[in-house]
Amino acid sequence: MLKVFNTLTRQKEVFKSINPNVVNMYVCGPTVYNYIHIGNARSAIAFDTIRRYFEYKGYKVNYVSNFTDVDDKLIKAAKELNITVPEVADRFIEAFKEDTSAINIEPATVNPRATENIPEIIDFIKVLIEKGFAYESVGDVYYRARHFEHYGELSDQNIDELEVGASEHTDPAELEKKEDPIDFALWKAAKPEEISWESPWGAGRPGWHIECSVMSTKYLGDTIDIHGGGQDLEFPHHENEIAQTEAKTGQKFANYWLHNGFVTVGDANEKMSKSLGNFVTVHDIIKTVAPEVLRFFMATTQYRRPIQYTEANLADAANNLKRLETAYNNLNYRLKDAEAGNDPKVDQEVRQIQANFVDAMDDDFNAQNGIAQVYELAKLGNIYAENQRVDQGTIKMILEQLQAMVNVFGIVLKSEELKDDHIEALIQERLDARKNKDFARSDEIREQLKAQGIILEDTPQGTRWRREE
């Protein structure tokens, strides 16, 4: 039985979707004014892994994730790059797609953009004004937070104890337009020259939170199963989304709220963020780190835990992944001489490991325990592959299960078909030399190939080779 940690209740709850076998989830996507950094990637990976596990369990997942394509930062970026806001957005949406594809994130069912939903946003705001939850003020529209009785429940905040300005990001001019400092903007009047849309309140653009409410309800309905995002979005972003949406629909917005932990960096263990400037972009890092290693590194840590981004940890991940690939290759190699049939005892062990894997992942997507089962399976496979006689059915079963499990983490194990006449000729020559106990020549050939990055491995089934990583 799948349990998820629900931020709303701060405990693990049994997951039950609204419609059987379907999961509707909305995950807050990036503001597209820059390349995504590793922290953004973590969020994308966390929820992609969750999505993949639902799919592994047989659910159909409707996965909606937005692009925030207009806000202060885009306007600033457009100015700096001397291009328009939509051009900035297009450029970095394209980059986002390239980067997330590199780390094997499944494309979302829909990637709606804020600017493509302006009429819906305006209609949504109108309803909030009609219901008394919002008010216009000098061309801006604000949400009357105190009016929503559950305000603060997601993040356990008491309205009266919120310290205004604690984050040092408040705008004094904006405060003056609000009835109450905790109110937040639904619509912002355009400054001269700024990109804007016509509205009943004059030219302007949407506030940050409203787009998610609008697009989530538009594409997935008033009540969704899962709403996800980074922990930093818990307050105020998600709090505000709840306030807006529930005020409008009168329905519960999301049954389960899931929040992923941060990527921290450096000795201080600080959160990686664009504003701190301590970030590494995916665009850059995958030039030197294999994308699947980055993916493996992040996907195999439980999504709520912080991840410390260091070279050493990345190197560990690379070793771990290699171990799985080796096992996969070891098994594939034996497929050639395997005989028809199955080994019932081993098959049973595989099924047990699979069941353990499901148990682990059912516990709030406990990837560490999940991957531990994958290692168990790899070990079982390695041991089995050393048998003199192996059964084809069993080998295939282990291979399939390995692949299915790592697929949840967004990893695809590859078994390269190696073909090289020159190398094979040398291997043959070496075999002959060994037969004649000419070990000097034999070792010479191996050294020669090693210099070319080719590793030879002698097995009872013959000599095989691979490229050094």
Place this chain on the structure above:
RNA sequence: GGCGGUAUAGCCAAGUGGUAAGGCAGAGGUCUGCAAAACCUUUAUCGUCGGUUCGAAUCCGAUUACCGCCUCCA
């Protein structure tokens, strides 16, 4: 000031009452002509103090350190 999170071996990291999963790195071994890969063995009393209990990493209280959010942020 309010709210929340984390603290387990050299490193990463499981583990919510019964005597510390797993991986990496290290050491020893098996296999090998030698290797490689694999496999086997081996490495901790759980931030600190106190309490509850037959028994606690796990519950309670206190304390320390670090991190995050409080309307920029995944």
